[in-house]
Amino acid sequence: MAELLEVLQYEWAWRALLASSMVGLMCGILGCFIVLRNMALIGDALSHAILPGVVVAFTILGYNVLGFFIGSVIAGILSAVAITWIQHNAKTKNDAAIGIVFTAMFSIGVIGISWLSRNEGVHLDLKDFLFGNVLGVENEDLWLTAAICAYVLLSVVVFYRYLFITTFQPTIAQTMGISVKLIHYYLMLLLSFAVVAALQTVGVILVVAMLITPASTALLLTNRLNKVVVISSVLGILSAVLGLIAAIIFETTPGPAMAIVATIIYLLALFLAPEKGIVAKRVIQHRVREKIEDEHILKESIKLSITNQLSFENLASKLDIGTAKLKRRILKLKKNGLFNASHLLQLSPEGKARASSLVRAHRLWETYLVDKIGLDETQIHAEADKLEHLLSDEILDEVDQSLGYPTLDPHGSPIPPKFGTPESPLFNMNIGQTIKITTRQLSNQVIKTLWELGIKPENSLRVHSKNDQEIILQDEDTIVSIKTDLARTINAIEIE
Amino acid sequence: MSNSISVHDLSISYDRKRVLTNIFLNIEPGKVIGVVGPNGAGKSTLFKSILNLIHVQSGKILIEGVPIEENRKSIAYVPQRDEVDWDFPAIVNDIVLMGRYPHKTVWKRLSKHDQDIADHAMQNLGIANLKNRQIGQLSGGQQQRVFIARALCQNPSIFLLDEPFVGVDIPTEERIIQILKQQAEAGKTLLVVHHDLSTVMQYFDQVILLNQRLIAFGDTDKVFTQENIAKAYSGQLSILQKIAMV
Numbered sequence: 001m002a003e004l005l006e007v008l009q010y011e012w013a014w015r016a017l018l019a020s021s022m023v024g025l026m027c028g029i030l031g032c033f034i035v036l037r038n039m040a041l042i043g044d045a046l047s048h049a050i051l052p053g054v055v056v057a058f059t060i061l062g063y064n065v066l067g068f069f070i071g072s073v074i075a076g077i078l079s080a081v082a083i084t085w086i087q088h089n090a091k092t093k094n095d096a097a098i099g100i101v102f103t104a105m106f107s108i109g110v111i112g113i114s115w116l117s118r119n120e121g122v123h124l125d126l127k128d129f130l131f132g133n134v135l136g137v138e139n140e141d142l143w144l145t146a147a148i149c150a151y152v153l154l155s156v157v158v159f160y161r162y163l164f165i166t167t168f169q170p171t172i173a174q175t176m177g178i179s180v181k182l183i184h185y186y187l188m189l190l191l192s193f194a195v196v197a198a199l200q201t202v203g204v205i206l207v208v209a210m211l212i213t214p215a216s217t218a219l220l221l222t223n224r225l226n227k228v229v230v231i232s233s234v235l236g237i238l239s240a241v242l243g244l245i246a247a248i249i250f251e252t253t254p255g256p257a258m259a260i261v262a263t264i265i266y267l268l269a270l271f272l273a274p275e276k277g278i279v280a281k282r283v284i285q286h287r288v289r290e291k292i293e294d295e296h297i298l299k300e301s302i303k304l305s306i307t308n309q310l311s312f313e314n315l316a317s318k319l320d321i322g323t324a325k326l327k328r329r330i331l332k333l334k335k336n337g338l339f340n341a342s343h344l345l346q347l348s349p350e351g352k353a354r355a356s357s358l359v360r361a362h363r364l365w366e367t368y369l370v371d372k373i374g375l376d377e378t379q380i381h382a383e384a385d386k387l388e389h390l391l392s393d394e395i396l397d398e399v400d401q402s403l404g405y406p407t408l409d410p411h412g413s414p415i416p417p418k419f420g421t422p423e424s425p426l427f428n429m430n431i432g433q434t435i436k437i438t439t440r441q442l443s444n445q446v447i448k449t450l451w452e453l454g455i456k457p458e459n460s461l462r463v464h465s466k467n468d469q470e471i472i473l474q475d476e477d478t479i480v481s482i483k484t485d486l487a488r489t490i491n492a493i494e495i496e
Numbered sequence: 497m498s499n500s501i502s503v504h505d506l507s508i509s510y511d512r513k514r515v516l517t518n519i520f521l522n523i524e525p526g527k528v529i530g531v532v533g534p535n536g537a538g539k540s541t542l543f544k545s546i547l548n549l550i551h552v553q554s555g556k557i558l559i560e561g562v563p564i565e566e567n568r569k570s571i572a573y574v575p576q577r578d579e580v581d582w583d584f585p586a587i588v589n590d591i592v593l594m595g596r597y598p599h600k601t602v603w604k605r606l607s608k609h610d611q612d613i614a615d616h617a618m619q620n621l622g623i624a625n626l627k628n629r630q631i632g633q634l635s636g637g638q639q640q641r642v643f644i645a646r647a648l649c650q651n652p653s654i655f656l657l658d659e660p661f662v663g664v665d666i667p668t669e670e671r672i673i674q675i676l677k678q679q680a681e682a683g684k685t686l687l688v689v690h691h692d693l694s695t696v697m698q699y700f701d702q703v704i705l706l707n708q709r710l711i712a713f714g715d716t717d718k719v720f721t722q723e724n725i726a727k728a729y730s731g732q733l734s735i736l737q738k739i740a741m742v
Contacts, residue, residue, distance in 0.1 A: 036585075158603070164590075165597060167584075168581070168586055169575075169579075169580065171549060171573075171575055171579065172575070174547075175568070175571065175573040176568060176598045176650075177565070177568035177569075223586075223587060223630040224585055224587055224590065224630075225584075225585045227585075
């Protein structure tokens with residue numbers, strides 16, 4: 001740390017910091033469009049392809065920063081044109097066309113540089129081009145970088161809409177009269193600018209890291225292009241600055257340090273991003289699995305409790321899971337109020353409701369698969385098991401209606417009615433009261449069941465008796481028994 | 497009445513294979529027009545030629561009397577849904593607002609007025625509540641509503657829709673056809689590439705039957721006959737039987 005503070009007293013350190021943050025910013029912004037247009041390889045290609053431009057500029061003008069810049073941009077644009085031309089006019093694959101052009105240009109550049117340093121006796125170090133020399137940034141380099149940076153920023157702000165739509169749906173852009181080709185070449189121009197500026201900080205080989213890594217990180221973090229651009233530019237600056245500081249502290253080459261910082265940030269986002277991160281996805285998957293497990297426990301519990309066989313052993317063997325694990329889940333379900341906390345193993349009314357709606361989903365769907373799809377009875381169980389957790393109430397109601405409100409599933413088991421609490425459940429009526437069934441019931445299935453039992457809304461009925469299993473109603477000449485569960489779902493009123 | 501689209505002797509070939517041959521069409525405004533024909537009949541190619549997305553090798557197309565390059569603002573295109581990158585970082589509102597781009601010069605920002613138009617279009621299609629959703633998170637029907645809303649924002653006089661009902665739920669299909677009919681009543685021209693022959697009678701005022709050549713063009717009840725359909729779908733008996741059942 002002390003070394004760092006000491007280093008920061010020097011002007012060259014500040015020049016290096018400024019230059020690399022500007023490069024981080026530019027590359028971060030342009031990188032978003034490059035990545036979204038599947039042009040990552042083009043970024044790499046352009047950075048390699050500008051070398052011959054530098055060589056030619058040096059031969060003509062000598063060591064001249066502006067000369068290097070102009071030479072590089074011309075070489076960059078020529079390569080972009082050559083690549084696009086091959087892609088459109090030859091039957092060479094797109095990425096192969098890019099590879100051919102940039103390796104050729106790069107080789108010419110490398111040969112040119114070694115020729116220059118051998119014959120002219122000049123100190124053009126190939127290593128500086130490959131990995132950058134950010135610590136050697138001069139004032140005039142800084143001014144040029146600043147000018148390029150301002151130009152790139154301004155261009156993206158002004159042409160943002162055009163960049164957005166030509167990246168997202170080029171065809172639509174064209175039908176709106178926006179020239180997709182022009183925007184493409186303009187982006188290539190901006191890209192060559194940025195690449196030339198980045199040459200001194202990170203070098204030819206690692207420019208692509210500054211272009212695609214922060215942008216890819218940003219794409220993991222948000223769903224809107226404007227936010228992607230902002231986050232990516234911030235991450236670009238962060239990678240450049242932290243990389244440079246790390247390089248100074250550990251006395252290593254700045255370019256690779258910046259690329260590594262960018263990669264570390266990317267990996268962090270890859271694992272920890274709120275929605276698209278691997279951890280978040282795992283957590284969601286885990287929750288879904290737990291929910292399905294819980295729902296199976298509820299479903300089997302209600303089936304077993306109907307025959308009074310609900311015990312940990314029976315439940316565990318039905319579900320094919322260990323008793324210890326089952327006990328843990330039950331404890332959690334008790335906390336959630338789906339099992340009675342005071343009993344060892346008993347569904348709460350709420351748990352019963354959930355369970356019977358699951359059974360309903362399962363059996364309705366099985367019926368649907370047999371009746372409407374024509375599947376065999378043996379094929380349907382697994383299918384229904386998967387879907388019972390996903391079907392919404394609305395879908396189920398539609399399935400129910402299209403099947404004509406069935407009461408039995410294909411295996412002959414009863415389909416529970418849609419669960420809900422009516423305003424005044426029949427079950428709450430007292431012995432000796434005279435009641436009527438209301439015309440307004442929760443579901444058509446309740447109405448159908450009542451109709452099958454021969455109970456009509458105009459009948460007056462007396463509550464004869466009731467217990468845990470059933471409630472018995474009586475009119476002048478008949479006696480009807482209604483199961484407790486059903487009685488809870490029937491809407492009834494007391495009459496004088 | 498002046499023509500909104502006139503196609504004069506259009507022929508298109510890809511790699512020496514003829515796709516469209518000698519097409520003449522004079523399309524009047526105020527109608528919903530179905531473009532019907534078998535696969536490979538050149539329906540999408542017809543659209544792309546009208547939009548000048550492909551080079552028109554022979555023939556001439558005028559939009560409201562002028563070449564399309566002078567009249568881009570009058571035409572909105574809703575392409576087939578399968579050409580979209582659904583992972584793209586764009587929310588519904590961003591995409592609908594794109595419909596305002598043709599009305600803005602380079603230096604103009606999008607205004608409150610543009611947002612109002614977009615909001616209105618989203619309400620019209622029942623997707624106002626999805627405004628901030630990323631497009632990949634929507635159902636097929638909702639995605640199609642977004643693109644229709646964008647086309648409405650363009651406020652064009654001509655709509656070209658390429659198979660707008662593919663992969664779309666029934667309420668969405670009904671809503672879209674309702675909107676198309678409203679637009680036609682307002683004097684717009686709507687061309688719709690359509691596959692489901694059973695709904696042609698119900699949906700379209702006029703129909704263009706196409707199979708590389710123009711088989712027939714005119715009012716649906718006069719032109720959409722067994723004979724013409726047979727000509728367009730030459731040899732594809734199953735489709736004829738389907739129509740006979742309708």
